[in-house]
Amino acid sequence: MKQGIFTIEKQVALTGNIFEMTLLGDISEIKAPGQFVNIKIDALYLRRPISVCSAYGGMLKIIYKVVGSGTEKMSRMKEGEKLDILSGLGNGYDVSKSGDRPLLIGGGVGVPPLYGLAENLIKNGKKTTVILGFNTKSEIFYEKEFAKLGCDVYLTTVDGSAGIKGFVTDALSKDIEYSHYYACGPEAMLKAVHKNCQSEGQLSFERRMGCGFGACMGCSCKTITGNKRICKEGPVLSSKEVLW
Amino acid sequence: MVNTSVNLCGITLNNPVIPASGTFGFGYEFADIYDINILGSISVKGTTLSPRFGNECPRIAECPAGMLNSVGLQNPGAEKVLSKELPKLKEKYSKKIMMNVSGFSVEEYVKTCEVLSKSDMIGWFEINVSCPNVHGGGLSFGTDAKSIEKVTKAVKKVTDKPIIIKLSPNVTDIVTLAKAAEGAGADGVSLINTLLGMRFDLKTKKPVLANVTGGYSGPGIFPVALRMVYQVSQAVKIPVVGMGGISSAEDVIEMMIAGASAVEIGAANLVDPYACKKIIEELPAVMEKYGISDLSGLKGEL
Incomplete structure (x- = not known):
């Protein structure tokens, strides 16, 4: 810090x-x-x-x-x-677990941290796929930026005004091959992603915070591996440790 | 040269600045960003006999000039604090700490103090009878003079360390409660804990905090804290540790003019992790500016 x-x-x-x-x-x-x-x-x-x-x-x-x-x-x-x-x-994503074909899944304002992650993965020669989910066409951003990095980009909108109609999980059913997944978005999206993906992935959570560096215990959550502070031991948690 | 040292219940602090309980964890994580040995002392995270997760989130809400929290005494319990947290702090901090203790019954306060007494780091016990965020404990002790007397007497029996009773501002007359603590043998009082408050979310029309209410801290409560520290210090002979919204070296001096022997700094740490360091570094120059050569003499000037 x-x-x-x-x-x-x-x-x-x-x-x-x-x-x-x-x-x-x-x-x-x-x-x-x-x-x-x-x-x-x-x-x-x-x-x-x-x-x-x-x-x-x-x-x-x-x-x-x-x-x-x-x-x-x-x-x-x-x-x-x-x-x-x-x-x-915060801890950030563990890129060492990506494998050769990482999949990045972002919903709405959960998309931005995946861009830096994609930059890192692409630089390290990983064949990176990205699913970006938005409510509607007018809310889409960074679709081109991800493509420019060299990612395979799948786009979904809830109202079907662009890309695949539905949620990011509707793109997941398109038989995308991946070695490890990374997600950031609303909690309902993270839960749906976790249910759809059988393997372990990394999920980034959002919480109302006090200090943001672990002092106030304002953003604690219970996990399988004990109590964690979203701001300090998170925001990225393993899908295996989250208590839904 | 100015003298920033103060005496609190027989222990000398080289400055009066103590991070307040609940805003500094068990201290060692702050050692990553500065040498915490510059602090007068540290009031560590409020500890209960059994581990507590605390309240559901959201636990934090913003306010004008401050914040609400309803953390609810999240802590790993006395045994783990003794075996894991305090040793980690000891690696980074060589001074005496203020051990903040909370409970839900007189017996629990006593047992928690007994367990923690095994640590050689403790300079003072700060007995929190004023947490507004737990039900059936904390605050319910702190609003009743008889309960404060009972807790104070019971805890005094099991430790030789100075006992500082941390008082709530959410009462009709804080002076009565400070006197009750003094009468029961407390070595000092600290005040104020947070002011009970609330916020609503305009979109959902529901309280922002999952716990519905929370404690208000930050610069907004500073004048209230000054008034209460002033009233209490006029009424008791034991030392008063002043806290509530202190955010600068000027605030420290003002709190000591009001009658505090030392001060705790809370919410300011959460907005600026270097707050205590900056205040300690600025203190000598601010003292000189106002012609103060010795901090511990301030109270007598009233």
């Missing part, structure tokens, strides 16, 4: 309420894809935990959805403005 002041280099709206923010700062503590950062926002007391989309060469990219006052304030911030950020939080 490291506290640092980051400068906004760029902010763009990817959809109506999803924003991509590129920041410059010290990212030396970001060690694995799937970790998150915790952002201090003026006039709000608690920091806002946001997953890391991509981090390299002093550049941090985050993608977030406007869901409340914190993200709303962030969305109005401009290039050159500064943010106090705690970086390198």
Whole structure:
């Protein structure tokens, strides 16, 4: 964990309420894809935990959805403005377990951390498949970016306005071969993915947090392997240890 | 040179800054980011006799100038704290700690203190009779003078360590309860625990916290804490540990002017993990700015 002041280099709206923010700062503590950062926002007391989309060469990219006052304030911030950020939080995905054909499954705002994971896996020569699930066509983002990395991309929308109609699990039934899976999205999606995939996978969870670094016990959950703090021993848990 | 050292129940602290229980775990994880030996002491995570998971999530809600928590005393239980957590802290921390203890009956407070007394790290026991987030315990002791007397007397019998009773602000008159603790032999009191609060989610029209209510902490409660520390310190002779919303070296000094012998810092640690370090480092300069040469002399100036 490291506290640092980051400068906004760029902010763009990817959809109506999803924003991509590129920041410059010290990212030396970001060690694995799937970790998150915790952002201090003026006039709000608690920091806002946001997953890391991509981090390299002093550049941090985050993608977030406007869901409340914190993200709303962030969305109005401009290039050159500064943010106090705690970086390198959480365990992140274990890429050593990927095997040769990893499958990445993301739903909505759960998609961003999978991008950094895909970058890592592709760089290491893994044949990577991605299933991206959204509600509707207008909410789709990063489909092209994943394809550009060299991933096989399956797209699903609940209303069928783009890609396969239905949920990410409807793409799973397309006989995709995979060695290990990684998922991030709403808990209902993670549960459905876990039920569909027989093998072990890694699931990233979202929780309302206090500190984001393990001190307050605000985001604890029970698992087969004992109590865990989503912010510290998570957000990534093995599908085998989750108590549904 | 200014003197930041203070005395708390016969033990000298080289500064008055103590991270408050529940905001610093068992301390050792903070050793990854700074040398925790700079701290005056550490009030470790509230420990009960048996392991507790605590309340369901969400346990955290934001408020103007602070936060609500309803963690509910999650801890691994006294035996594990003694055998696993305190030894890990000892590897990183060489000073005396404040052992925060909670319970659901007088017997439980006593047994928990007995188990933990085997540790040589404990400088003080801080007896939490004021947790607002557990049902049938904690707070129900802390709102009744007779219960506070009973717990204090019972715990005093099983340990030679100074006993500090942690008081709740969720009472009609905190002074009565502080006096009850003093009368029963407490060596000090610490205050304030969190203020009972609530938030609702406008979308679901339901409470944000799974536990419905939670404890409010953060800068918003600072004036309330100052007032209560002032009232209590005027009424008792035993030392008062002041806490509630302290976020800066200036706040520390203000709390000590109000009558505190030492201070605890809680919510600030959760927003800025370096909060205690920054406050300790800034303290001498802020003292000089206000012409304070000795922190421990502040209380007498009132």
